[in-house]
Amino acid sequence: MFAEERLDKILNLLNSEGKIKVKNLSQHFNVTEDCIRKDLKQLENLGHLKRTYGGAIKVRQSTNQYDTIERSKTDVSSKTKIAQKAFNLIKDRETIFLDLSTINMLIAKLLSQSNKRVTVVTNMIDIINILSSTDNNVTVIATGGLLNKSLNGFAGATAINFVEKYKFDISFIGSCGIDVFDKSITTFEIEDGLTKTAIIRSSKKTFLVMQQTKFNIDGNYKFSNIESINGIITDTLPSIDIIDILHENNITII
Template sequence: MFAGQRQNEIYRDLQEQGAVSVTALAERFAVTDETIRRDLAKLARSGRVKRTHGGAVLAASDPSEPPFAVRQTANTAAKRAIALVAVGVVQPGDVIAIDASSTGLELAKLLPEVPTELPITVVSNGLDVVRWLADRADVNVISTGGEFDAAGQCFVGPIAETALRQFAFRRAFVSCRALDATRGAGESCPSHAAVKRAMLAAAEESYLLADSSKSAERAMCYYAEPSEFNRIYSDGEMALDTQKDLTEAGANLVCVAL
């Protein structure tokens, strides 16, 4: 089993049990205690896991944060509808950033269908985005690289952030864990928020892809106010009060009919 696969399994155990021990994990995976400690250290650096003496527990902010595979199957109709509208702003020859979100993946799936005489270049920290676009001849794809977050299936950390600062994006497309009219777009851990901030800082235009469920969630840290995005795409299920609050906060909000 590869390290990334093992770390995924460890994270699932943490979500189910709340805590794990180095000794038990070493026995389960037939590896040394030191190997498990390295796995836990890597998960801890993502902000999702907290090390303890002899093991680890879920970070306080993370009990409700599902892994990418679960998020990918949630609210799929809304995510696809949002992506279908958002892809309309992409132009021939654009260099764009797409984050590791499940809605970002839906957007990536539509890019090969965009009529273009010049190839689009996509830079992403999302493993699934890179994989999906890898064999598309009319889309150039670049991975940020960085520290791999097994639960989020994405690259984070200083290497990913530094890579993003080298680009001049025409547009950046990001999502969020939570959307609040007062605090803006939020994430479940600092490492994810930092990557999204780096994408926005390097882009001429920025777009938030956030289905209506995000307005009912809470986040650990917030990375951009509603008015910082050129447009926020959501769906028509968003509560009217929330729509009003976001608009009054300066958001250019577009709610897509389902």
């Protein structure tokens, strides 16, 4: 096998498994561990991975912030799949929180078309509009607060003070990214992050709603850690290493 071919196969293994080990690669390709270390160093120099003790992990990406209108038009199929899974968890007569998330907009749409009798508390104007446009059994409560125009919702002290008065049966929280290896959950803005933290504290159960790709992406503000949530609802399962860490922390992945 040519060296270039081995490098490609190493990257394929990394993409599928999330983490690779020198010893395992040495056995897999029937080459020395020193040879594998050189391969990993070359791939790191090219920006394809990050070396760790005894192996390597994927390079984590930072993402840019986009406004709600732009985000609502992307990856609609995968977001709809996540929203349906979340909707299935909601029981009659529960009080739920839907925070600033385009996936939560889709959950709201499903609720607006259903016969479920629930109370929805939200800080997102789009969700208020969706649920107020139909005559069904959903009671809608808005937090109020400082309007974040790019997210089209409320965040900050007033919203937090409102949230802290409640005890939600279940909350669905959006996230820019999650790093299970350092246990961080991130967003872009501090006011949004502080509001999400308050929602989690006021919830009996909390689920992140996010696409699988966000397991490898970071925002720039850490608002919580994975030990504070009960589960993650995603479109496709992440690598086995990530699943193992989630299970070790008693986090359900759906």
